[in-house]
Amino acid sequence: MFKADTAAVAKSAPRRAMLRVAGLVALALFALLLPRVATALGNPALISLATRMVIYAIAAASLNLILGYGGMVSFGHAAYFGVGGYAVGILYYHFSAGEPFLGFIPGTNQFLVALAAAILTSALFALVLGALSLRTAGLQFIMITLAFAQMVFFLFVSLKYYGGDDGLIVRRRDVLFNLNMADDTTYYFVCLAVAVVYHVVFWRLVGSQFGLVLGGIRQNERRLAAIGISTYRYKLVAFVIAGAGAGLAGALMANFAKFVSPDMLNWSRSGELMIMVILGGGATLLGPAVGAVLLIGLETVLTGWTEHWQFYLGPILILIALFTRDGILSLFKDGSGGRD
Amino acid sequence: MGIRAGLSGVAIAVLAATSAYAQTPVKIGLITTLSGPGGYLGADIRDGFMLAVEMGGGKLGGIPVEVAIEDDGFKPGNGKQIANKFLQNDKIKLFTGIVFSNIANATVPDIVDAGAVYVSPNAAPSNFSGKDCNKNYFVVSWQNDALHEAGGQDATNLGYKKAFLLALNYQAGKDALTGFKRYFKGEIIGEVYTRLDQTDFATEMAQIRAANPDVVYQFHPGGLGITFARQYQQAGLLGTIPMVVAEPSMDSTIVKAVGDAAVGVNVSAHWNTDFDNDANKAFMTAWRQKYGADRVPTFYASQGYDTALAMGAGLKGVNGNLDDIDAFDAAMRKADFHSVRGAFKFGNNQHPIQDWYALRVEKGADGKPFLKTLGKIMSDHGDAYAKDCKL
Amino acid sequence: MTLAIEQILNGVQFGVMLFLLAAGLTLVFGIMRIINLAHGSFYMIGAYGAAFAAQQTGSLVLAVLAGLAAAAAAGAVIEYVVIRRLYSRDYVQQVLATFGLILFINEGATMLFGREPLYVPMPAALSGVVQIIPGILYPAYRLVIIATGLLVAVALSLFVNKTRMGMLVRAGSTHREMVRALGVNVRLLYTFVFGLGALLAGLGGVLAGPVLAVQVGMGEQILILTFVVVVIGGVGSIRGAFAGAMIVGITDTLLRVLLPVVLRSVMTVSQADALGAGLSSMGIYLVMAAVLLIRPQGLVRVQS
Secondary structure (H helix, E strand, O other), X not given: OHHHHHHHHHHHHHHHHHHHHHHHHHHHHHHHHHHHHHHHOOOOHHHHHHHHHHHHHHHHHHHHHHHHHOOOOOOOOHHHHHHHHHHHHHHHHHHHXXXXXXXXXXXXXXXXXXXXXXXXXXXXXXXXXXXXXXXXXXXXXXXXXXXXXXXXXXXXXXOHHHOHHHOEEOXXXXXXXXXXXXXXXXXXXXXXXXXXXXXXXXXXXXXXXHHHHXXXXXXXXXXXXXXXXXXXXXXXXXXXXXXXXXXXXXXXXHHHHOEEOHHHHOHHHHHHHHHHHHHHOOOOOOHHHHHHHHHHHHHHHHHHHOOOOHHHHHHHHHHHHHHOOOHHHHHHOOOOOOOO | OHHHHHHHHHHHHHHHHHHOOOOOOEEEEEEEOXXXXXXXXXXHHHHHHHHHHHXXXXXXXXXXXXXXXXXXXXXXXXXXXXXXXXXXXXXOOEEEOOOOHHHHHHHHHHHHHOOOEEEEOOOXXXXXXXXXXXXXXXXXXXOHHHHHHHHHHHHHHOOOOEEEEEEEOOHHHHHHHHHHHXXXXXXXXXXXXXXXXXXXXXXXXXXXXXXXXXXXXXXXXXXXXXXHHHHHHHOOOOOOOOEEEEHHHHOHHHHHHHHHHHOOOEEEEOOOOOOOOHHHHHHHHHHHHHHOOOOOOOHHHHHHHHHHHHHHHHHHHOOOOOOOHHHHHHHHHOOOOOEOOEOOEEOOOOOEEEEEEEEXXXXXOOOOEEEEEEEEEEEEEOOOOHHHOOO | OHHHHHHHHHHHHHHHHHHHHHHHHHHHHHHHOOOOOOHHHHHHHHHHHHHHHHHHHOOHHHHHHHHHHHHHHHHHHHHHHOHXXXXXXXXXXXXXXXXXXXXXXXXXXXXXXXXXXXXXXXXXXXXXXXXEEOOEEEEHXXXXXXXXXXXXXXXXXXXXXXXXXXXXXXXXXHOHHHHHHOOOOHHHHHHHHHHHHHHHHHHHHHHHOOOOOEOOOHHHHHHHHHHHHHHHHOOOOHHHHHHHHHHHXXXXXXXXXXXXXXXXXXXXHHHHHHHHHHHHHHHHHHHHHHHHHHXXXXXXXXXX
């Protein structure tokens, strides 16, 4: 029985690789041609929808690093998404007001600068909050990440200067070279480019030594600690990288919507990110992207049918949780995916 | 065959000519709050607006209209998203409906930047009334501060000397207390801003009790007004410290929900169900016919109705042709309609100049509390920001 | 001085409300090791049940019974249909499933009761103020809430420490395998604990109804603070839940009252109030962080 299995696996390996490449090519073509198709269909709002999907794909992928690959159930990831968004918003505010932030940091409307600032700021938040949270595990870790995210939420609500509850308007999108960022199609391609770069970096990261250790920690932390690996340090680094990724997505979102509000940090948004990762399948490269497309797509379609769409989404989620091992993608795998 | 072709050609030409008169309806985007504690405000605005459309036979100012209605769920981000969808996908050029000032702040700039027109049936934050006024932005309700200036005057007229102020901590709340302070001649001994998601006012009640003012002035619209009034009564403050409010804190729905605890509260308002002019009588009759005597319209409904009439006047002025927005703006400015509140005209900042009245909640002949008009507080009152507007 | 006393009473009342929710949650966490995001839904169901019954019948007793029954029934059904299948699953699946539960229950409530809040009439006898000590007035109803909560705390404590069932509950939290090995019907125990938690949360909702507005989403608002209470108090301990609830309730209230006053000396009133409200909300989480740094297991450690 064993021999037949390995033979079957060996035979299907090149087949699977081909399917994978074919799938990627199809995805790439679809993503590139979408704006043309959308305008041809007379539905330009599809481009905005696709941009949102791309941005959330990045956010979900960042969570996947710690949730899927690292096994850390962080329920506060939206905090870093929001911090990234607010970094862009606050920098733009100070740019248009002409006065520097905290008295010495000049505002900016330069896309790359704002993105870098967003990544750095969210990484910093992740470092502090992660250092504290990772001292616990299990149930407590989940609750603590949730609570800390809520704390950051209240921080931004309390900053009336930057809009508080009402949010902060970003009147114009940031400037990138001489591109017309106000054009939805242009901005879609910018986000797509960022997403591709992000996923390539992500892919290299999880394939590296670091990724191996992280996977090991997920499977049996005690064993790795026993052989002398400082698991806390690895988890923290992963947490920070994940936070930075979420911040990147948040910065893209701030430019897209031209609006940031504490709602970006709402705990139900953290929940949505988790759903995207789980739906699509944790510990896979494109699982979160699939999850993001599915969830947002499902939301959009269902909203058109009934205003009570959450009544139907709830049980769907319950069923997926109860009956799939590892998200939608696992239904298409032959069981030899990343999980054991 | 040639004759048939010729005849069909003539027929087509005739049809084309006459179809210029059988117009495609003008699309109007109505973005309002239909869910949560503020839900009935949006529902009343919508129903008032649609009542006018119905009374016009699907037309406003004789021009057929098609109204797209969506719920912003009290989230500024949603309002923005819906507006952009209406602008991009449906190419809508005429907007209305927003209840709350924070949503207006997030949504209106996108609308006027795109060259469309927004006519506000309620929210009118101070930042758009003065130097940021816009030729495509009209307000039919009142300017935020002005609503509370009348309240301040009312409190002064009633002889109160020491006031404790409370308001929701958002743009309209700040505008509220700023406006009140402009016209209240007494001393302010307390000023508190409550959180938007706050439903328990126990700590505020304790503060009021400790400060012991002559009068409490509070601004909590919609469902929060109900909660505040009830907790005010539960804290034992109702019998001891009088309340003066502006109409959003004591609209007819709040009166009904709060019941006897509301009797005696003084309310400053620009409209009441018992106003005696022809336009209001027509409105009240039509409303009662459609919704029954039990559902008393709030002033939000009257504002939705007036907004529809104002838009109708504008549309009539350009014969339904929105290609030249400036012409539409000019037609709107004439305010060539009969408002249910009586006197109405636009100031230079396209906000209303109108009269303000003192109301009080009293017990009716049927034992149920209702809002009774007592007298006028101010006549032909504009707002404090008009002078900063360059229009 | 009277102001301070009244505010402290407000803090205690808030703490008592949190305790009702936290007690059930900490038991479910500690004994069944299940993370149930939908715990706040029982609070909401209790509130809606009582509000609906109050509107239909006008009877206080019926309203309370209806709210409690609704919450308990919901707890039983949910345990049987969903929770039972989650015992052996990862936390991830539990989070996903209970999140789905929240969506389902919240939207269901919207479909039944609409999007506007329900206002429960306050029982006339309790609608005024009471002079607890000469000079100190306090709303009668809130005193009832405090009294009820304290009674429940005492009753729970007696139950857990003095009855056989309570002993099983305690043992189930600290020595699960042993309990199973002794032949106790663990399934039944779990269902009982879950139902008890739902009932307590429902009681909280029933009590909250006349004061606040009954609306969809009210459960989630208070749920996160409940998590903080459980973390501070220690997972699995009723005593810890009580201590944590009092700490959180009083600290949160006092911060909300004092911070804006302090901040007003340096900024405008509106900004001070907003910052004060935000910072005081954050304050609780900072307290939680501090507790975790010193005692990561919470104030009352329950061995497991």
